[in-house]
Amino acid sequence: MPPNYPNFRKNVPWLIIFLEAAFIVLFYFLPSGDCMAEFSSSSYPAFQDVSHMVIFGFGFFLTFLKRYEFSSTGFNLLIIVLGVQCSVLIEDSLVLLFGGQVKLCLRSIIKATVSMTAVVISTGAVLGKTNPVQLILMTFVEIIAFRMSRWINTTVLQISENISMMHVHLFGAYFGLMFSSRFPEPSPRSEKNASTPKSDLLSILGTLFLWIFWPSFNSVLADDKNKVIYNTYFALAVSAVTAFVWSVLTTKDGKFRMTHIRSAVLAGGVTVGFAAHSIEHPWIAMILGLLASVITVLGSYCLQRCLNPALKLHDTSGVHFTFGLPGVLGGLAQVILSVIETKSDLLRLGDLLMTDIGALCLTISIAVITGFITGLILNLKLFKTPPVSKYFDDQFYWEFPHSAVGF
Template sequence: MGSDYPPSLRCGLPGLILSLETAFILIFWFCFSNESGSTPKDLDIYPAFQDVNVLVILGFGFLLAFLKRYGFSSTGFNLLIAALGVQWAVLVEGFLFSSSAGKMKISLHSILKASISVTAVLISAGALLGKANPIQLIWMAMVEVAAFVTSRWINVKFLKVEEHTSLMHVPIFGTYFGLAVSWWLYHSSLSEKVEKEKSNPISDLFSMLGALFVWMFWPSFNSVLIVDLMERRNAICNTYYAIAVSAVAAFALSSLSSRNGKIRMTYLNSVLKIHDTCGVHYMFGLPGLLGAIVNVILFIIIKRANLSGLGYLALIEVGSFMLTTAIGLGTGFITGFILTFKLWKTLPASKYFDDQAYWEFPHLAYRL
């Protein structure tokens, strides 16, 4: 019978973080140049960059803070994997997408693309919330970022999908990668919610605050990489219309699905043996798939006047998001299997959803 005490991360976590940072610094020093990092054109995107940064750090950090005993870990680990993931994403993006000779250039634009890419990891972390320790999350982030950027590279280089479109597959990839990992971390004790997995009014309020941040800045997230001004304007407006309608419909469906007609923070429970703590399948996965399908339909309608080659182009659009989904599921399945090994110092199920497994609480030190 295993111990109910969480394993110590005193050596493993600092060693992993310091090793990664040392490797990142050396790679940046020898392989990258910052010569074009402060041009006026680059700085023009800083307001939009800040919008994306607020969504990634504040939005997702608070969105995942709904568990009443896991708020520190939700926000803290979100910052940890986002900060490490962005650095790694810049490196992978540079090696795969940069074709210029000599040192690769780093700019605000490359950091912006990396921030969007790392959103996939934050979505996946929602499915694993409370069940994975920081070491597992960091390794998952390294694998997932590399896999997502590789899937984008395949889409852009071979299927000739626009780079902006390939980045908008991030909710699909993050969801199904996370669900595949979560399948391996499923425990029979999770079939019914335990006390520590529940929320309270304060934690729900923080989670709602995160949802509002995501809601406010999602139009910037969807449009920031579009070059054409008219297309960017359309993307902003269409995204706003879509999320506005979705928000109103959510209130209606929540009231309709409740026996007493009251509005609830959650609904639509999973029926598979996949413990999706944050419900990312309904929050990001299904909307992402629906958006991809609608994009194909609209593409056909818009291009119907030019029938020559329309079927091939539509097939490319369908193949793009299906390839993204397949790579997400496949790499997530392999990653989840690897994360079940004992070397990751996996938490016992009795310590799931509990900040005290990782954080010091001085006011509890003398409690009997």
């Protein structure tokens, strides 16, 4: 291990203290209004569901690496609590910039927590290959870039706030892929880049929490919450059934594979989030869940064996086929449903096609460009990227009360 790494780790708490002090000062100067009129009995349960999903669900979802469990859950919590504060400040600063009145409400924290999903997804692509400073800086850059993308979509393209927020899966997946592409690839024979029954069990526990709370996630900013919850549940149910079926069909020994189940059961929730508010019949949501699960399982097989090696992309937790491809499917489904609804009005149909497809392409483009540039910058020697030999290893950052033998 290079001798300057221990000293570098000692600088991490000072960076965190500096950032937190800056947040406290900025919140002190940020005016706040009375938001009691906007409070409802459903606000706090929705906040709880989204927080459970992002902190607990994603925290355990990423614990599949056998020697990176402490870091997966610990760093996930660290970047979320820092990122939510940053996101609230950015959101309210934009309100002030355009002459609005700032209201520090529970809804502000909910929107910030949902936005942080993009960062958590990106973390999955580069899991085990970055140090805490790189993760923190990536969080701030991605939150700013995602908010810029949402601002263009909502103000210029007139996309509704709920749909623009559902682009979080697309943005997180493609930002993370480009960010990860700038880091050295691990050895394919690395024993640490693998799972154990224990780590897989923890990961599937996180998947179950994500599955349970996904209807709340999709509906938290929607106007017609009942319809969104209804459609999201059926899409998730069908994607779970399809995941078990295709897992058996695509394995040589005809057994279920935990990688398929962990990823594909969530694909329906990702896909249906774009159009759940406009789907009138549950069978449409069920078809989307089925297609999303199939794409995820087939993508897991094809991307990891064909596309990723050719493009030199190492996607640690498979965010491309878990969130990226289902997100693209969801965006296209939303465009198709909009076309069907307005097929009699050709003028409005053309506007919808331009705005919906434009928003989809814009989100992916900003994610790819900003992710690539961020990866280039944070991979400089200044930020001391961990050596490949120290990838996927908790002991590089955490104190263990037990011996590493047998860990």
